[in-house]
Amino acid sequence: MPLVIGITGSIATGKSTACSLISGMGAVHCDADRLVHRLYDPGKPAYYRIIEIFGDEVVGEDEYIDRKVLGSKVFGQPEEMRKLTDAIGSINDAVKGVVDEWKATLVKDKVALLEAVNLIEAGYGQWCDQVWLFACEEPTARRRMMERNQFSDEEARQRLSSQRHWEERAPASDLVIFNEGGLSEFEARVRSEYAKTLELWQSGRLPESVYVAWWKSRTDYSS
Numbered sequence: 001m002p003l004v005i006g007i008t009g010s011i012a013t014g015k016s017t018a019c020s021l022i023s024g025m026g027a028v029h030c031d032a033d034r035l036v037h038r039l040y041d042p043g044k045p046a047y048y049r050i051i052e053i054f055g056d057e058v059v060g061e062d063e064y065i066d067r068k069v070l071g072s073k074v075f076g077q078p079e080e081m082r083k084l085t086d087a088i089g090s091i092n093d094a095v096k097g098v099v100d101e102w103k104a105t106l107v108k109d110k111v112a113l114l115e116a117v118n119l120i121e122a123g124y125g126q127w128c129d130q131v132w133l134f135a136c137e138e139p140t141a142r143r144r145m146m147e148r149n150q151f152s153d154e155e156a157r158q159r160l161s162s163q164r165h166w167e168e169r170a171p172a173s174d175l176v177i178f179n180e181g182g183l184s185e186f187e188a189r190v191r192s193e194y195a196k197t198l199e200l201w202q203s204g205r206l207p208e209s210v211y212v213a214w215w216k217s218r219t220d221y222s223s
Contacts, residue, residue, distance in 0.1 A: 002028075002106040003201045004127065006211075008119035009134030010163035012141040012148070014179035018134060018190045019113050025194065028106060032116035032124055035098050039088050040065050049087040072155075075162040099127055111198065120172045121164070125211035130197060133173035135166035136180050172214040 005027075009015050023029045040046040042063050050058060050065060054073055060066035074080040099114065106112050116124050125131045136144075138160055145156040170176050175193060179186050200206040 002103070002108060002110045002112050003198075003206075004103070004112045004114055004129050005197070006119050006125050006128035006131040007113050007115040007134070008117065008131065008169070008173075010136075010141065010166070011117070011159060012144040013134040013136045013166075014177075014186055015115055015117075015134050017183075017186070018132075018177070019115050021187055021190055022111075022113060022194055025191075027111040027113050029113045029115065030099065030102050032095055032099065032114055032119065035095050036088070037067065039095075046088045050084065053083050053087055071159065075159045077162075081162065095122075095124070096127070099124075103127070111201075117163075120169050120211070123215060125172060125209065126215055128209065128211070129201070129206065130174045130209050131172060131211045132175045132177060132193075133166060133169050134177050134179055136178060140180055172211050174209050174211070 005022075007015050007019055019029050019031075038044075040050055047065065050070070054070060058065055058070045058073070060069075070084070074084050103112070114124060114128055116122065119125055119128075120131065120133075141160055142153065142156040145151045145159065146153060149156075151159070166176065175197075177186075177189055177193065197206065
């Protein structure tokens with residue numbers, strides 16, 4: 001079986017940079033969040049439910065849902081986010097079906113990355129052999145968003161207000177990588193951790209992900 005590493009973390013913590021780096025070292029990358037976005041493409045049931053709930057202004061000139069406009073309506077507003085989740089429907093089941101198809105195409109000895117912002121909370125970690133959490137402090141993330149996305153300070157704060165703090169996610173993660181320094185320092189850490197994980201996997205010594213027990217305790221409690 002391939003080695004599947006789950007990649008997660010709040011916005012602007014370096015997830016995409018890490019995935020690009022590891023992909024350049026031969027891994028296959030899958031962005032689960034993009035799969036979720038496809039669930040409300042034009043013509044899909046969720047497309048019309050979202051428009052009914054949030055109005056025609058969430059539709060862009062290309063007739064697709066404008067995620068930036070939609071995001072401005074739900075980020076930092078739990079009740080509105082719940083409405084969006086209800087409109088999309090059973091995300092977990094839908095994404096799992098697509099991820100299963102993706103995993104079936106992987107080469108036996110290949111390394112694959114499954115990236116998702118809410119990988120831990122949504123249960124996607126069940127489909128991974130390891131879960132890596134990327135983190136940085138809120139001022140760092142806010143600065144990056146303002147520089148990278150041209151967000152105002154208010155826009156950046158609004159989006160960050162809906163993100164979970166890394167300490168809440170750490171118990172479900174096999175590795176926490178902080179990204180507070182420069183790019184070269186961050187890339188060196190990612191390369192080092194990837195090499196260690198790969199060596200353990202290839203030698204059959206990679207331990208079971210802590211996510212397994214974390215998710216079981218959560219679902220047992222919920223039931």
